[in-house]
Amino acid sequence: MKQLLSWLAISICLICTINTAFAVRVTRLYQAQIPVASQTSEERNQVLQQGLTQVLIKVSGDNGVLNHPKIKSRLEELASTLMQEFSYSPSNLPDNAEPYFLQLNFDADGINKVLQDAGVPIWGQNRPLIVVWLDVEIPNHPAEIMTNDSANEISLLFKQNMDRRGLPIIFPMMDITDMNLVSVNDIVIKAIPVLTNAAKRYSSDAMLMGHITQDKNGFNAQWTLVMGQSQWDWSMTGETIADVLTTVTNNIADTLAGRYAVIMTDTAQTKFTLQVAGVTEAEDFMQLMNYLQHLTPVADVQLIQVSGSDVTLNISLRGTRESFSQAVSLGKKLTSVNNNNQTIPLYQWNH
Known part of the structure; x- marks a missing residue:
């Protein structure tokens, strides 16, 4: 009890200063x-509904979110009432007919309430980081692996598409370390063990392999997404590079949202007790609490007991235990520990 009181006292001082680091x-x-x-108000008003649609899809992870009657019937009204601020920036895309990007910021609580009232799942801010091994082969150009510093049209379009669906990605640096481990052929043949080994330095949650080629009919693309023991494969064609990038982005987002999005409710649906080992300092405790409280399925976290470096907590969930397990598997901050001798699940806190 003395240790618990000490932790709580220190926590009051730390709560406003700790900047918790999440996976992504x-x-x-x-x-x-x-x-x-x-930059006219007329054009801005014309695209408000398009902007709201983009946000609703991004937050829900559901590309068909407008099919819900409660949302579709109110789209025009919601676009006006939920938009909070706007700004413009250069588009920076070559040969782009639209020279500006209009950035629209919408009310987060209002968006969540709309989705919750419609019974649509919400995919929270903690999302898997995807490292992308992308090889592009275009006639009269050498095969190229997209890097973190690539500034060509393909790289920009891909990043914008991923941002449109709220998917965090990172391209490899392709420095000496990467070049010694990975070749274009490894991506073409989908050498998963080789690419997985090379991806370790990027601390990603998932890995995407893409091979794009061009012929007289347009573009062909083969993609493989790997996350843990799960794997998804897609083959697609498109008249333009934008077509294949848009399609694969939607496929990835829809797939991951099906795993991580949670239907939000006003009351907790599930409660269980959790034990966490390795919480040795007050700062560990505060980071653990902040981490858990920011997970989408978690409605509330209550401290029950501190014993040495072990912490016992009561967790209230808006979703299922499975949704909680999937959420914590992303950040690698909590690792499940085999605990056959006890009924309370045990996790290890990774500093």
Whole structure:
């Protein structure tokens, strides 16, 4: 009890100063980016519904969210009432007919309430980081692996598509370390063990392999997404590079949202007790509490007991135990520990 009181006293001092680090916390879920030809109010009003649609899809992870009658019937009204602020920036895309991006910021609580009232799942800000091994082969150009510093049209389009669906990605640096481990052929043949080994330095949650080629009919693409023991494969064609990038982005987002999005309720649906080992300092305790409280399925966290470096907590969930397990598997901050001798699940806190 003395240790618990000490921790709680220190926690009061730390709560306003600790900047908890999550696996990947997407910060622009409630912001839409729309290409526009001008900065006039007329054009801005014309694309408000398009911006709201983009945000609703991004937050829910559901590409068909507008099919819900409670949302579709109120789209025009919601676009006006939920938009909070706007700004413009250069589009920076070559040969783009729309020279500006209109950035629209929408009310986060209002968006969540709309989705909750419609019974649509919400995919929270903690999302899997995807390292992308992408090889592009275009006639009269050498095969190229997209890197973190690539500034060509393909790289920009891919990043914008992923941002449109709220998917955090990172391209490899392709420095000496990467070049010694990975070749274009490894991506073409989908050498998963080789690419997985090379991806370790990027601390990602998932890995995407893509091979894009061009012929007289357009573009062909083969993709493989690997996350843990799960794997998804897609083959697609498109008249333009934008077509295949848009399609694969939607496929990835829909797939991951089906795993991590949670239907939000006003009351907790599930409660269980959890024990966490390795919480040795007050700062560990505060980071653990902040981490758990920011997980989408978690409605509330209550401290029950501190014994040495073990912490026992009561967890209230808006969803299922499975949704909680999937959420914590992303950040690698909590690791499940085999605990056959006890009924309370045990996790290890990873500093």
